[in-house]
Every structure is written in C-alpha cells, then in structure tokens.
Amino acid sequence: MGQPVLLRHVREPDQGEIEAYERRGGYAALRRAVREMTPEQVTDLVDRAQLRGRGGAGFPTGRKWKFVPKDAPVKYLVVNADEGEPGTFKDRTLLEGDPHLLVEGIALAAYANGVRTAYVYMRREFYEARRRLERAIAQAYERGYLGRKVLGTDFSLDVYVHPGAGAYIAGEETALLESLEGRRAMPRLKPPYFPAVMGLYAKPTVLNNVETLCCVPWIVREGPEWWLEQGPPQLYSVSGHVQRPQVVEAPLGTPARELIARAGGVRGGRRVKAFYPGGTSSRPLTAQHLDVPLRHEELAKLGSMLGSAAVIVMDETTDMVKVIARVCEFYRDESCGKCTPCREGTVWVTQILDRILHGRGRWEDLDLLASLARNMTGTCFCPLGESVPPSLRAGLEDFREEFEAYIRAAREPVHMPVRLHLGAPAPGG
C-alpha cells in the first residue's frame, strides 16, 4: 500500500499554514491551470480521472461540470460541507486537517466552470473546521490565489463560508440551495430543473462535495493516469464496533474486511454481524459480504450503495432491531415534512418498531413494515424517505429471526393508541 494521497498531510503539525502547503507543492496545479490551460482542459482532466462525487450520489464530476452552460454570464459554485450522513466524518477530517487543499480545489473548479463566486455551505457544528477554512481563505486572498485577477490573470473569484443551522436535509443539493437562499431547507422538484442549469438564484450552479473538490488539485497536478493508478484514492469513514474508529484512505473497491483491519479490528476480538457500507441510507450488509469490493457497481448489485462510504461496523452482540429502529427515528426527525410518504411513513415505521421493541409486537407488523418500505420508495421529491426502506428490507430479510424473537416474546397483543413518540420538546426550530 502506497502513501496516502488525500490524507497525506492532515496530521502534519503545520496543517493549514499556506507556506507549508506551498512547500509541499500546493497551488502549483492552480498556477498551471490559470496560466497555461483552458477551462475545458481542466474539466477534461477531471473527466478522464473518472472522478465521481463523494457526497453520496456518486455522479461523475466531469459530466456534471459539462452540463453547465459555457456562455451563461453568472454562474455559481456551491461546496457541500454539510456532512451529516450518520457515520461520515471524512469531510470534517479534510477541512480541519488540510483546508488549503479544499481552497485550491474550489479555485480549480471555479476556473473550469467560469465561476466568480463560490459559497461553502458548512454545517453549524463544524466550529473548528470553519475557523481553519476561513483562515486558509484569508491567506489565499493575501497570496493572490483568490480575489480579483487571480495570479495576475483575468480570472477572479470570491469565496464565502455560509453556516447552516441544524438540518440533515440541507445536505440534499436542492434543499441546500433553498437554505442558502434563506429559506427552509426543503428539496425542490426535479426534473426538469437540475442545479447545473437552474440552481442558486436560478443561475447555473456547480455543486460539489468537499472530498470531491479535494481530489481535483491532485488530478490536475499529477494527471488522470497517475490518479487512477493510486486506486483511485477513496476515503472510508470507519466507525462503530472497531478498535480505532478513523478515516481510512484506500483504493476504491477495498473490501470491508481490510478496512476493519486497518481500523484496528473488531472490538474485543468479536466477529462482525453486519455493517453499513455507505452510511445509514445504504442497505446494511452481513458478515458474508466482508470481501465484497466497496465500489458503486458491486454494492448496487446487492441492493446497497457506496453513498458517502461510511462503514459502520456492528459486532455479533448487536441488537439489529434496536439499530434499525434508531436509524428510522433519525429519518423521522430529519424529514422536512413536505412529501406525505416520507413524513407519515417515517412516523408509522418508528411506531411499529417501537412497539416491537417494547413487547407489543404483532406478527402482521412484519408485513406492514414491508408494505411501508414499498410505499416509501420512489414517491418523494428527494431520497430522504427512501433511505428508510434499505434498512427495513435488510432487517426483514437478513435479520428476520431477531424481529420474530421480539414478537414471540411479546405479551398478549393489545390495541395500542396511536402515539407520536417525539421525546421532550427542544428549544430549537
């Protein structure tokens, strides 16, 4: 295994200092791009590197950039730093550890797309990341990498950090744009209007994730062939029942078994029962899938996905009914409430799982859960409600005996009144 690429400098003591970043070859790619390359040539490199978005959807970045109309007078770049998919912490690691890598990636993406204004939408809880990124941005302005006439060329760029205020749904790209325009983070209907054509302020907008943009300086500096030879490098956030939860950089397609080993193995020397390969929106897999390459194509075949590449490991002692109930509660609380199947479906599902867990489950609940999973799929504006069925399906197909054990042990079935289980009222929102 070679030297890491994306994580190469995140643990250096001088992280975030522009002199140190320059000394390691930083901003050389930007210098070359703005002086010697056309914007189309930059996009072409990204395209040839087969870079796919690292936020969750996995859309090819070069193709996304090519959708942006060349001749539009005003265009925007929006960086999604709203990392919120449960189990994912790689963007925070990059923001805190190597903020100039993102600044250079932003400048290159802006140059490639003819953008003059970029906004970094960052979740509120990233206080440290925000301080470091704002400092890096200020240093980049001083050195002429940002601002008017970047490095003496005709290319100009302003970058602003924009804070979110607590809403998972704001990570969905059209909800993020709504939030950036100062409204509730509620997804827009698409098609027909994709952000590349009609995004922020109804102008063409490039939306990219933090990790995606951090790949760009490397691709421009070293070339797409080199990039592909490195794996290509992919960040996996490994957490849960492992000895040392951490972001692991490994070639795209590394199986979970190896990622778990690199995170110190399973705690207490236990065995793996299940793992989420791509955050809680992906279908959890079982121990028999530990050697499956964690890559878009292979995971899609299993009805799962790479998503944000958050590998959440659960050992043999894990109560899968509890985990799945907790996951469903998350989506219930984070549903924006716009579409009925998601707003109501998440409440129904959590009520049913709650009664199963509390000794009041009924045998027909299993079919009811399967029916809800069907009705929540493909019926909403955005994928949030659709993130519940993969966990439910895995529960009903791969861990059915755990659900049955709860129901078998249940007390005499009783009629339960419909109850909203929303916990104590909070001061926010």
Place this chain on the structure above:
Amino acid sequence: MLSEGARKDIEALRTRYPVAQSALIPALLRAQEELGWLPPEAMAEVAELLGLPVEVVAEVASFYTLLFTQPVGRHVVQLCTNVSCMLSGAEAVRERVEEELGIRAGQTTPDGRVTLLAVECLAACDHAPCMMVDERRCGPLTPEAAAQLLRELD
C-alpha cells in the same frame, strides 16, 4: 435590542449575497450569539435590517434545530445519540449526564446553566461517544468523564 456591532455585522453579511434573504440564517446566528436565543423582538430587528417580512424570518427560525426560538441555558450541550455513538455507549453517557444535570434531554437546568440536547450525528464518529459542549467537541467519553466536563462549566 441588538448591539451596534451585531447590526453592523449583519449589514456586512448582506453584501456577500446578491439577494438579501440569503443573509438570513447567518444573521440569525449572529443575533443568537449575542442574545443566546431568538426572542421575537430580535427576529423583528433582523427582519427590518434585511428588509424581509417578519413572518419569513419566523418561518425560517422555526425550521432549524440550532436556531433557538425559546430561551436556552448559558451552555448548550449536544449529545450525539446516533448509531456510531450508540454502538459505543452513548445511552449510558446520556443516562449519566441526565442524572448529573437533573434534567432530560431537551430541557434546561432550573438555574439556567445548561441546556441538554440529544442530537443526530455530529460527524465525529472517530470520537464516539461524543458531545459538543458549546463550540468544543469532546470524546470519546465515558459516562463519568462526561459528567466531569459538565461539573466544570460555570
């Protein structure tokens, strides 16, 4: 009710965007930094500064969990209860913290010292189980370490 400094900051935020409403969330956060929460008078003042109807401001403020439309304590503690933290013992941390403070998640201590929130993934699963004490990320926590951190707050 906002200080001159906060009003100036909000006007400066406005210049970052071609549309004034884009500055709304940053402006509300700036007001909240000063007041701790967003009383109706503060929302009205932000509305006036950005030239927006007060209804629009209230609609946005009531959507986001980190915009506080009710008073909170001097310190806000956000305890992650999502899956990675749950697998690492967040339930025990939560029980111990609730016992230490004598309140449930979602409540504020009667002396106005701490508001405790049970929150979703903080993107800090490498520190699980973790919590934010105001702007500080803390973890991995044991129940006792979490209680100790809370005792140290003024």
